[in-house]
Amino acid sequence: MIATMLAAVAALANGAAAATPPPAAIQARSAPPLTLSEVLQASARSAPQIVEALARSRQAEGRALAADGAFDTMFEVDARQRTLGYYNGSVVESRATQPLSSNGGYVYGGYRVSRGDFPVYEDQAYTNRAGEVKVGALYSLLRDRLIDERRSKRTLAASDINIARFEAAAVKIGVQRRTIDAYQSWVAAGLRLRAYRELLELAERRRGGISRQVQLGARPDILLIENDQNLVRRRALVVRAEQDFASAANALSLYYSDSAGQPLLVGADRLPADASALAGPSVRRSGPPTARPDVQQLLLRVEQSAVKLAVAQNDLRPRLDLRGDVSKDLGQEGVGGRSRTPLEASVGVRLSVPLQNRAAKGRLAEARAEIDALEARSRFLRDQITVEVEGINIAVDGAVRLAEAAEQESALADRLAAAERRRFELGSSDFFLVNQREETANDARVRLIDAKARIASARAELAAATADWAALGLPPQDDTVP
Numbered sequence: 001m002i003a004t005m006l007a008a009v010a011a012l013a014n015g016a017a018a019a020t021p022p023p024a025a026i027q028a029r030s031a032p033p034l035t036l037s038e039v040l041q042a043s044a045r046s047a048p049q050i051v052e053a054l055a056r057s058r059q060a061e062g063r064a065l066a067a068d069g070a071f072d073t074m075f076e077v078d079a080r081q082r083t084l085g086y087y088n089g090s091v092v093e094s095r096a097t098q099p100l101s102s103n104g105g106y107v108y109g110g111y112r113v114s115r116g117d118f119p120v121y122e123d124q125a126y127t128n129r130a131g132e133v134k135v136g137a138l139y140s141l142l143r144d145r146l147i148d149e150r151r152s153k154r155t156l157a158a159s160d161i162n163i164a165r166f167e168a169a170a171v172k173i174g175v176q177r178r179t180i181d182a183y184q185s186w187v188a189a190g191l192r193l194r195a196y197r198e199l200l201e202l203a204e205r206r207r208g209g210i211s212r213q214v215q216l217g218a219r220p221d222i223l224l225i226e227n228d229q230n231l232v233r234r235r236a237l238v239v240r241a242e243q244d245f246a247s248a249a250n251a252l253s254l255y256y257s258d259s260a261g262q263p264l265l266v267g268a269d270r271l272p273a274d275a276s277a278l279a280g281p282s283v284r285r286s287g288p289p290t291a292r293p294d295v296q297q298l299l300l301r302v303e304q305s306a307v308k309l310a311v312a313q314n315d316l317r318p319r320l321d322l323r324g325d326v327s328k329d330l331g332q333e334g335v336g337g338r339s340r341t342p343l344e345a346s347v348g349v350r351l352s353v354p355l356q357n358r359a360a361k362g363r364l365a366e367a368r369a370e371i372d373a374l375e376a377r378s379r380f381l382r383d384q385i386t387v388e389v390e391g392i393n394i395a396v397d398g399a400v401r402l403a404e405a406a407e408q409e410s411a412l413a414d415r416l417a418a419a420e421r422r423r424f425e426l427g428s429s430d431f432f433l434v435n436q437r438e439e440t441a442n443d444a445r446v447r448l449i450d451a452k453a454r455i456a457s458a459r460a461e462l463a464a465a466t467a468d469w470a471a472l473g474l475p476p477q478d479d480t481v482p
Helices: 002-019 036-046 048-071 120-125 149-215 221-252 275-279 293-315 358-425 431-465
Strands: 074-081 090-099 106-115 132-140 319-329 344-352
Touching: 036 048, 036 149, 048 090, 048 149, 149 221, 149 275, 149 293, 149 431, 221 431, 275 431, 293 358, 358 431
Parallel strands: none
Antiparallel strands: 074 090, 090 106, 106 132, 132 319, 319 344
16 A cells, blocks of 8 residues: 555656756756846836837927927918909008017018009008018017016926926836836746755655665655655645746836837746845935936926916016007109108007906916925925935845845755755654755745845835936936936
C-alpha cells in the first residue's frame, strides 16, 4: 500500500516538474535586462494620457490664436448705385480698421469715390474726380484705456496656454509615478518567483538522494512521501508566483510600449539579475512647493481672476473717447464743387456715463470673492504639500530601516538553512526541521524583496510630490513653463 502511494505521489511530482520550466529559464536572457529608465522613457514618449494632455495644450494655443483675432485688421468695401429716381449718384467706399493693442480704440484709413448727382441731404457723398483719402483714430481716455474685453480675452487665453501646459506636466508626473510602481511590482514579482523556484529546486534535488536512501533501506518510505508532499506544496507556491508575475507584466505593458506606441508584454528573460533594480529613482529629499504644477496652476488662476477684476472695474468707469480724422480729395474738382478740395481735419469727444451698471458691480463682487477663495486654497495647498513631503520623507526613512532589518534577517536565515541542510545530509537533523529552515529563509528573502519594493515606492512618491523631473525620467525643461 505504501509503495503504491509512493509511486503515485512520485508520478505527480515528476509530472509537475516536467510542466514547469527549470529555474534557469527565468535567468536566460535573449535581451538586456529591462531598466527603469527605459520604461520611463517609453512612458513619457507614448503614454496615451500624456498624448491627450499635450493635445489639450494645443487646444489652448488654438483658443489663444482665436482671441488674437479680435485685433485683426478689418477691410470693408461698400458700393451703392441709385437705379431709379431723379438722382443717379453712385459711391464706392473702402475702409481698413486696425484695433489698438494698447488701448480700446482703433485707427483706420479709407478711400471713397463718387459719380453722378446726389440729393442735398446726401451732400457728403460728393468727392473730387480722383476720390477722397481719409485717415483717423479713436482713443479711449477713461473706460477701455488700460484694459477692455478684447485685451482681457487675449490675456486670459495666453494664461490658459500655461495652465494647460502645467496640467500636462501634472499628468506626466502622475503617469511616471504609476510607471515606476508598475515596473517595481514587475521586478518584485519576478524576484519572488525566482525565490520560490529556487526553493522548489532544493526539494527536487533532495528527492533523488532520499529516493536512493529509501531504496537502500537507510530511510523509511514515509520520508519520500513527505518530501513529495512538500514538493507539491512548493510547486503550488511557484504557480501562484507565476500568476502574480504574469499579472505584473500585463500591468507594466500599459506603460511600456514600442516606438509606435504599441504595448509590449515583457517576459522573464528581461528580469534584472538581483534586487538592486528595486532601488527606485534617485530623488532629492525635499523640494520647493512652488515647483509643483498644481501650485503653478493655482497661481495662474489667481492672476486670471485679477484680470477679470480689472475688467469689472473698467466697466464701472465712464466712457470718454477722443476721435479725430484727416481727409483730402484728389484730382479735378467734382460735381460737389470746389469746397471738397482743401485738406480737412476734425476732432471730437464722446462721453457716456453708466448710472446703475449692476452687471459690472456683480462681476466685480464675483471676481473679488474668487480671488479670496483661490488665495485661501493656495495657502492650504502649500501647507498640504509641506506636510505631504515631510510624511513621505519619514516613510522613506522607515522603509530603509525595515529593509536593513529584513536584509539581516534574510542573511541569518540563509546561514541557518545551509547549516541545517548540512546536518540533514550528515544524518544529524530531521526532514521537518530542514524544510522549516528552508522555508523560513525563503520567507525572509521574500520579505526583503517586499521591503526594498516599499523603498522604491516611497521614493517614487517623493519624486512626484516634489516634482523631481530627473527622477521621473522627464526632461529638465519641463520644470518651468516657457
